[in-house]
Amino acid sequence: MIKTVVGSYPVVTKEPENIWEKLLDILGIYDRYRYAIERAVKDQLDAGVDIVSDGQVRGDMVEIFVKGLYGFEDKRVVGRVEFLEPITLKDIKFAREIIDRQARGKKGIKGIITGPCTIAASVKVENYYCDNRDETLIYDLANALKREVESIQDYVSVIQIDEPILSTGLYDLDTARRAIKRICENIKVPVVLHVCGDVSDIFQELNTFNVDVLDHEFASTRKNLDILEEISKKIGFGCINTKIKSVESVDDVKDLLKEALEILRNNPLFSDVKDEEMLKYIMIDPDCGMRPLPVDVAYKKLKVMVNASEEFERELRERL
Numbered sequence: 001m002i003k004t005v006v007g008s009y010p011v012v013t014k015e016p017e018n019i020w021e022k023l024l025d026i027l028g029i030y031d032r033y034r035y036a037i038e039r040a041v042k043d044q045l046d047a048g049v050d051i052v053s054d055g056q057v058r059g060d061m062v063e064i065f066v067k068g069l070y071g072f073e074d075k076r077v078v079g080r081v082e083f084l085e086p087i088t089l090k091d092i093k094f095a096r097e098i099i100d101r102q103a104r105g106k107k108g109i110k111g112i113i114t115g116p117c118t119i120a121a122s123v124k125v126e127n128y129y130c131d132n133r134d135e136t137l138i139y140d141l142a143n144a145l146k147r148e149v150e151s152i153q154d155y156v157s158v159i160q161i162d163e164p165i166l167s168t169g170l171y172d173l174d175t176a177r178r179a180i181k182r183i184c185e186n187i188k189v190p191v192v193l194h195v196c197g198d199v200s201d202i203f204q205e206l207n208t209f210n211v212d213v214l215d216h217e218f219a220s221t222r223k224n225l226d227i228l229e230e231i232s233k234k235i236g237f238g239c240i241n242t243k244i245k246s247v248e249s250v251d252d253v254k255d256l257l258k259e260a261l262e263i264l265r266n267n268p269l270f271s272d273v274k275d276e277e278m279l280k281y282i283m284i285d286p287d288c289g290m291r292p293l294p295v296d297v298a299y300k301k302l303k304v305m306v307n308a309s310e311e312f313e314r315e316l317r318e319r320l
Contacts, residue, residue: 001282001309002050006194006215006238007112007162008289009040009055010298033057037091041098043299048306051108051157054088054095056289061114061162062122064088069144077125081140083147088112092155108157110192113148115163116141116179117171135175142179153189160192160215164288166206167197173205181210192236196221196288203227217287219248219256228263238287239308240301245293247300253308254315257284261316275316284309 014035016025024030040055058064066072068087071079092109099107116138129137149159161180165171184191190212199206199216200223206214207230215236216224220243228235237260239253261278264270270278284305290298 001237001279001284001313003048003306003309004051004110004158004236004283004285005044005049005053005302006242006285006287006289007053007056007110007160008061008291009043009053009057010291010293010295011036011055011057012039012295013057034094037094038098039295041095042102043295044302045099045102045107047299047302048310049107049302051110051283052095052099053110053112054091056112056291058091060291061289062119065114065119065145065148066123069141071128071140072123075123077123077129077137078127080128081137081144083144086151087148089152089155092152096155109155111149111152111156111159111189113145113159113161113183115161115165115176115193116145116183117176118163118165121165121170133171138171138175138179139182142182146183146185149183149187153187156189158190158192158213159187160194161211162194164194164196166195166202167199169202173202177205177209184210190234192283194236196238198223200224200227203230207232213283215283215285218260219253219287220244221287225260225263228260229266231267232269234281234283236283236285239284240286240305242286242288242290242293242301245297247297248304250304250308250311253304254312257309257312279313279316 013032016022016030036057037054041052044052066075069081070084071081095109119141120132120137125131192213192215193209193211194215196217198221213234213236217238218224219239219241239256
């Protein structure tokens with residue numbers, strides 16, 4: 001099983017210390033978030049994560065993107081939404097440098113964008129569009145985000161589209177499907193759709209989206225386990241509860257993985273697939289982003305996730 005993260009990591013910034021850094025700060029070009037990216041990437045690598053993120057340290061999942069798209073002032077829509085220039089590319093390249101130094105390039109990095117429906121739901125529409133559910137707004141966001149994906153795809157192992165709003169029922173799934181399809185057209189790397197929350201009522205529709213992996217939370221939303229009987233894509237399996245600060249035990253995570261495997265055995269897609277081969281269809285990660293957690297807790301949770309998955313796979317092979 002590939003071990004990855006959903007995206008965000010606790011933000012640990014660094015104030016200027018030496019003369020050079022203080023001079024850069026006076027000039028207004030000192031980057032306090034550079035250290036936060038480095039800390040996030042190194043912690044993930046040290047924990048044993050295979051595909052890391054840059055930590056999404058420069059703001060919340062909406063703020064990062066609206067700051068870089070034309071048509072926004074803060075989180076207010078004041079004109080037609082358009083792509084200006086790459087938003088996450090610089091941080092992805094920096095994260096890639098850290099991976100090359102620390103892991104000799106043997107680990108991957110995930111490119112992460114916030115989906116068009118989730119951005120639309122999170123902003124105040126003041127001009128050009130009718131309201132937050134205006135299909136034109138959603139499709140303009142999709143077109144802009146596609147340009148962002150095209151700008152980063154050569155530097156990442158996988159693209160993830162975050163659409164947590166879809167589990168609330170507030171947005172039309174046909175509109176969301178068409179928007180996601182637009183983003184995914186001619187993309188050269190696998191695409192993950194991350195939807196947290198209870199997806200049991202919308203799962204059949206999500207199964208039809210033009211993505212390679214469906215990523216959901218299973219640790220804090222056990223009801224989602226039932227969808228594994230009918231999933232027809234690779235699985236992003238959230239097995240760490242990011243809503244609580246207590247750290248799970250390795251056995252807790254292994255038990256959840258065992259339960260998932262039992263359910264997957266009833267899935268017609270895997271009827272002729274051996275257990276060990278079935279694991280190739282699973283990417284494990286935390287339920288959601290880890291930004292709200294204390295940094296030591298986030299690291300410990302990742303370490304438990306990695307240790308539990310490795311023990312689970314080893315024990316499974318020993319039984320075969």
